Amino acid sequence: MLEIKNLHAKVEGEDIEILKGVNLKVNAGEIHAIMGPNGSGKSTLSKVVSGHPEYEVTDGEILFEGEDITEMDADERAHLGLFLAFQYPVEVPGITNKTLLREAYNTIARANDREELDPLEFEDYLVSKLDVIEMKDEFLNRSINTGFSGGEKKKNEIFQMAVLDPKLSFLDETDSGLDIDALKIVSDGVNKIANDEKAIVLITHYQRLLNYIKPDFVHVMMNGKIIKSGDIALAEELEANGYDQLQKELMLNGEAQ
Amino acid sequence: MSEVLAKDTILSYIGSEIESKASSVSIRAINERGREAVEKTAFPTKKDEDWRFINLKSITKNSFVSVNDAGVKDAGDISGHYLPEALNTRLVFVNGVYNETLSSVDGLPKGVIVGNLSEYADHETVKEYLGTITNYEDDVFAPFNDAVFSDGTFIYVPEETTVEAPIHILNVFTDAEKPFFATPRLLFVGEMYSKATIIEEHIGLSNNAYLNVPVTEFKLFSGAHVHHARIQRDSKTASHVSRPIAMLDGHAEYHSYTICLGAKLFRNDPRVIQNAEEVDFTVDGLVLIDGEQIADTHSIMDHRFAHGRSHQLHKCVINDEAHSIFNGKIFVAKDAQKIDSFQENRNLLLSDDGKVNTKPQLEIFADDVLCSHGATIGQLSDEEVFYLHSRGLTEQKSRELLVYAFALESVESMEVESVEKLLLDEVIKYTTRD
Ligand SMILES: Nc1ncnc2c1ncn2[C@@H]1O[C@H](COP(=O)(O)OP(=O)(O)OP(=O)(O)O)[C@@H](O)[C@H]1O
Ligand SMILES: [Mg+2]
Numbered sequence: 001m002l003e004i005k006n007l008h009a010k011v012e013g014e015d016i017e018i019l020k021g022v023n024l025k026v027n028a029g030e031i032h033a034i035m036g037p038n039g040s041g042k043s044t045l046s047k048v049v050s051g052h053p054e055y056e057v058t059d060g061e062i063l064f065e066g067e068d069i070t071e072m073d074a075d076e077r078a079h080l081g082l083f084l085a086f087q088y089p090v091e092v093p094g095i096t097n098k099t100l101l102r103e104a105y106n107t108i109a110r111a112n113d114r115e116e117l118d119p120l121e122f123e124d125y126l127v128s129k130l131d132v133i134e135m136k137d138e139f140l141n142r143s144i145n146t147g148f149s150g151g152e153k154k155k156n157e158i159f160q161m162a163v164l165d166p167k168l169s170f171l172d173e174t175d176s177g178l179d180i181d182a183l184k185i186v187s188d189g190v191n192k193i194a195n196d197e198k199a200i201v202l203i204t205h206y207q208r209l210l211n212y213i214k215p216d217f218v219h220v221m222m223n224g225k226i227i228k229s230g231d232i233a234l235a236e237e238l239e240a241n242g243y244d245q246l247q248k249e250l251m252l253n254g255e256a257q
Numbered sequence: 258m259s260e261v262l263a264k265d266t267i268l269s270y271i272g273s274e275i276e277s278k279a280s281s282v283s284i285r286a287i288n289e290r291g292r293e294a295v296e297k298t299a300f301p302t303k304k305d306e307d308w309r310f311i312n313l314k315s316i317t318k319n320s321f322v323s324v325n326d327a328g329v330k331d332a333g334d335i336s337g338h339y340l341p342e343a344l345n346t347r348l349v350f351v352n353g354v355y356n357e358t359l360s361s362v363d364g365l366p367k368g369v370i371v372g373n374l375s376e377y378a379d380h381e382t383v384k385e386y387l388g389t390i391t392n393y394e395d396d397v398f399a400p401f402n403d404a405v406f407s408d409g410t411f412i413y414v415p416e417e418t419t420v421e422a423p424i425h426i427l428n429v430f431t432d433a434e435k436p437f438f439a440t441p442r443l444l445f446v447g448e449m450y451s452k453a454t455i456i457e458e459h460i461g462l463s464n465n466a467y468l469n470v471p472v473t474e475f476k477l478f479s480g481a482h483v484h485h486a487r488i489q490r491d492s493k494t495a496s497h498v499s500r501p502i503a504m505l506d507g508h509a510e511y512h513s514y515t516i517c518l519g520a521k522l523f524r525n526d527p528r529v530i531q532n533a534e535e536v537d538f539t540v541d542g543l544v545l546i547d548g549e550q551i552a553d554t555h556s557i558m559d560h561r562f563a564h565g566r567s568h569q570l571h572k573c574v575i576n577d578e579a580h581s582i583f584n585g586k587i588f589v590a591k592d593a594q595k596i597d598s599f600q601e602n603r604n605l606l607l608s609d610d611g612k613v614n615t616k617p618q619l620e621i622f623a624d625d626v627l628c629s630h631g632a633t634i635g636q637l638s639d640e641e642v643f644y645l646h647s648r649g650l651t652e653q654k655s656r657e658l659l660v661y662a663f664a665l666e667s668v669e670s671m672e673v674e675s676v677e678k679l680l681l682d683e684v685i686k687y688t689t690r691d
Contacts, residue, residue, distance in 0.1 A: 050647050054639070078649035090640045094662025103658070104648040111649075143662075144644075164648065 001199050002026040002049070002168055006060035009048045013056075018044045020224035021060070026168065029196040033210055034203045035235060036221035037243050042203045043087050045221070046170040050084040051077045064168070078104070079111035081167030085157035085174050087203070092144035097156065098126065100144055101163050108164060125163075132162040133189040150177035158189050168199045175209040187212030207239040220246060265299045267397045270468075271438065272320035279407040281378030287388040291403025298397045305395075310582045310614045311553045315496045315522040321438040321468045323405075324352045328434030330463070335359065335429055338460060340675045343425035346371065348410055350428045352467075353439030355408040364422055371424055374409035374442060382413055387444050390474040390504050392528070399500045402440040402472040409442030414451035414481070423454040423673045428471070430492065432463035441471040447481035447509075454484040456676055461492025461519055468496050469520075475503035475511060479533070482510045484672055488680070491519035493548065498524045507533035507562075514670055517544040517552045518683055528557040531565045531593070540569040540585075543667035545687045547576035554582070560589045560596045563623075569600040572667055574660055574687070575611035583615045587630065591622040600630040605637070605663050607656075657688040 002025070009019040018041050026032055036042050048055050049062055051074035061070045069077055092100075105125075106116040117125055130137055133155050145153045154174050161169050171190070175183055190213055194200055202213060210218075210232060218234040219226045222243065227250060228234065238246060263269065275295070277288035300317075301308040332351045339347060345364030348371060349356045355373040362371045370377065377383050391399045410426050428441050447453060459469060469491055477483060483503075491497050497520040503511045517523050529538045544552045558567050573581040583602045604613045617630040637659050645655035664684045671677040 052643055052647075054643075073652070074643065074646045075649050075651050078647060084647055086644070090638070090644050092641050092644060092659070092662070094665050095645075095658055099658075100645060100648060100650075103650055103654070104645075107651075107654075108649045160648065 001028045001065055003063040004049070004060070005063070007045075007048065007057065007062065008059035009044065009055045009057050011056075012054055017058070018055070018224055019048060022224070022226055024219065024226060026199045026201060028167075028199055030199050030217065031194060031213060031215045032199075032201045032217045032219065033215040033235065034201060034219045034221055034226070035205065035238055040221045041224040042221050043172050046084055046172050046201070046203060049170060050074055050082055075107070078164075078166075079108050083161050083164060083166035083169040085154075085161060085169065085171040087172040089145050089153045089157055091146045091148070093146045095144055096141050097144055098140045101126065101160060104164060129159065129162045132192055133159045134185050135159050151179065151182045154178055155182065155186060158186055162189065162193055167197065168201070170201045170203065172203045173205065174202070175204050175206060183209065184212060207235045210235050222247065261297055261299045263296070267295060267300050267401055269300070270316055270320060271322075273323040273326050275404055277407070279375060279378070281375065283384050283387070284375065284378050284407060287403050288405065290388070291400040291405070294393050294400035295397060295404050298395060298400065300397055307555055307584070310580075311522075311524065312551060312580075313522070315466070315494070316468060319436045319466060319468070321436045324354060324437050324439060326435070327437035329437065330432040332429055332431050332462060335427075335462070338427060338429070338458070340423065340425050340456065340673065342673055342675055343423045343456065346420070346422040347425040347427060348373070350408065350426075350441060352430055352437065353408065353428070353441050366418055366420060368415040368418060369420055370411060370413040372411055374411045374444060375407050377411045380411070382446050383411055383444060386446055386474065386476050388474075390476060390502050391472055391500060392502070396500070398470050398498045399472055402442060402470050402500070405438075406440040406442040406472070409444065412443070412445045412453070412455065414447045414453050416448040417450045418448075419452040420454070423456050423676075426455065426457045428457075428459045430459070430461050430467055430469065430495065432465050433467070436466045436468070438468040438470065441469070443471070443473040445473070445475045445483070447477045447483055449478045450480040451478075452482045454672060456486050456488070456673060458488045458490070459497065459519075460490045461495055464492050464494060466494040466496070466521075467492065469498070471499045473499070473501040477503065477505045477509035477511055479506045480508045481506070483512070485511065485513040486671055486673070486676060487513065487515045488676070489515070489517045489519055489523060490683070493519055493521060493550070495520050496522040500526055502528045502530070503538070504530045504532050505536045505538060508535045510537040512539035513541070514539070514667065515542045515554075516667070516680060517542070517546070518687070521550060523550070523552040524555070525553070526555045526557075528559065529567070530559045531561050534562045535564045537566045539567070541667060541670065542571040543664060544571075544573040544581055545664065545684065546574070546579035546581065547687070547690070548579060549577070550579045552579075552581050555584045557586045557588065558598060558600070560587070560593045560598065562590075563592065563594045563596070565593070565596045565598070567596075567598045570667070571602045572605075572663065573603070573613070574605045574607065574664060575613060576607040578608070578610045578612075580612040581614075583632070584618065585630070586618045586620060587628055589621040589623050589626050589628065593623045594625040596623065596626040596628065598626070598628045602632040604632070604634040605660065606634060607637070607660070660688045661685065
């Protein structure tokens with residue numbers, strides 16, 4: 001579904017290279033987890049994949065269902081079925097969740113020759129998705145993330161994901177800022193959304209999330225690259241020994257510099 | 258004081274005789290007083306502090322004649338501009354001249370007057386208040402209006418009377434062969450515990466240059482409540498210089514909202530004067546300009562007595578080479594304790610060539626007050642744009658939605674549904690142009 005090949009990216013207009021040759025392949029039905037220390041480039045990877053204009057791809061390519069999307073606008077990527085749950089969702093005063101989601105849902109529907117929903121139909125559809133994440137309906141009419149608590153913002157990202165029904169979602173540290181109850185609710189929600197035709201990439205620092213959403217693959221990102229991939233055991237190893245230990249091992253094996 | 262030469266007064270941009278056309282003695286007296294002031298007052302230049310940033314070319318490069326000399330065209334059918342809520346509470350002025358046929362005031366409660374000033378010139382209340390609330394100081398525009406007006410709006414609301422329907426004062430300006438001047442005038446007197454909503458609209462029906470110089474005077478007795486919306490949709494080549502002023506007695510509430518969409522040059526000097534303890538007032542504004550439009554607001558919130566609450570949110574969106582200027586003064590006199598006053602000017606710049614000058618000012622002589630003011634100039638946030646964009650909206654649509662959201666707050670204060678709707682349409686037109 002998603003294939004990232006030797007991806008290099010820098011900050012637009014500056015000489016700061018952040019991604020230094022990322023390779024990643026995600027198939028339908030899979031759940032991947034990316035872990036890695038602060039500043040290793042995890043969020044940048046998710047933003048580059050979703051088409052953030054702040055970054056420029058200098059080498060490599062991103063393929064989505066075989067199509068090269070490296071130069072595509074963010075909205076077109078969303079139309080193809082890509083979704084990013086932001087690490088830091090912005091507050092957008094004056095635009096309600098409902099307004100954004102209706103506009104987004106219908107734009108995506110149009111782009112895919114699917115039927116648009118009129119306001120009443122959309123309202124029903126929206127309300128039906130509230131359960132996924134145990135969200136109160138008053139959030140629908142509130143300005144996007146405005147005045148939301150940290151946890152509510154993260155839940156709102158997953159709610160948007162449930163409504164827009166993407167094929168591939170990057171969830172960037174959706175677990176941080178959630179208390180244990182919210183973590184369970186959000187994980188439950190993600191598990192309900194996940195199926196054989198969809199893929200999910202979780203970015204996280206904590207193995208705890210992976211107790212609730214079981215990844216098929218775990219990757220470790222350091223200094224702009226994925227330096228090791230494995231299964232859930234890799235996450236457990238990291239939790240026990242930390243990144244330093246991993247880096248040392250890799251150096252001994254001559255796998256990283 | 259040195260002599261002011263005629264060529265340095267407003268008269269040098271006026272191509273007609275300035276003569277009183279009023280039939281009543283009281284209005285003629287105001288005309289006379291205005292004329293004397295006009296002849297003695299120099300037209301502003303950039304050397305005057307209050308006119309430093311504004312380019313007055315759209316007035317000074319013209320010669321405006323009276324409506325009678327301008328070869329004005331017919332208004333045509335303007336019923337599309339009528340408000341459904343105000344079908345029988347509407348006065349219409351065409352180029353500043355009262356039009357009885359298009360007006361309808363059958364829907365008023367007993368004792369309420371909404372009519373042409375020149376017909377009510379001998380009414381006790383008109384004689385007592387007309388022209389007394391306005392301040393000349395060094396101004397040339399208020400005296401200019403004084404010098405030439407004869408028609409205008411008179412609104413009188415008796416004690417403990419509520420006018421449920423909004424009162425719609427519709428000023429339309431037609432096409433003409435020559436640039437002309439017009440001086441719409443409004444006197445509102447609300448007796449104790451009266452209540453009314455006034456929608457004052459200025460609409461350019463064509464794209465011609467004219468000089469619109471309205472003066473509005475509001476006198477609110479104790480406990481009177483007024484909601485005053487001013488919607489400026491003048492022609493994009495017109496100049497509009499207004500002088501709205503309100504004088505409030507104790508426990509009065511005056512909430513005004515000025516929406517600026519039209520005119521090449523818009524200068525607005527709203528002034529609210531607290532004339533007794535315990536008042537509540539609003540001087541909000543929304544400015545949406547593009548092209549080469551200039552919108553300049555110089556407001557004064559004048560707290561002369563204790564216990565007042567006032568609020569000013571002035572929002573501007575500036576595109577292309579448009580220029581927005583804001584100078585808001587909050588005055589608090591020495592004994593005016595316990596004033597709670599808030600002022601904010603927020604500017605959203607959509608282009609590299611747009612300009613903003615902003616200067617909120619506090620002049621406070623009392624020591625126990627709560628006054629805050631601030632100004633911001635910003636662009637759309639890239640992160641907000643990307644957030645919407647990444648959800649599938651085009652970048653253009655994302656920007657439109659954010660501008661719309663910025664403007665929305667001001668529109669929602671309108672209270673009259675059809676006016677809200679009309680303004681939302683205007684906002685959409687502004688954000689989705691070309
Ligand atoms: N626009 C930018 N300008 C300059 N530096 C940037 C920019 N964006 C990212 N960086 C830098 O790139 C590096 C990677 O950042 P990124 O946010 O991708 O890290 P991360 O792995 O998500 O970290 P964290 O775990 O703290 O969220 C950091 O050093 C960051 O400061
Ligand atoms: Mg990050």
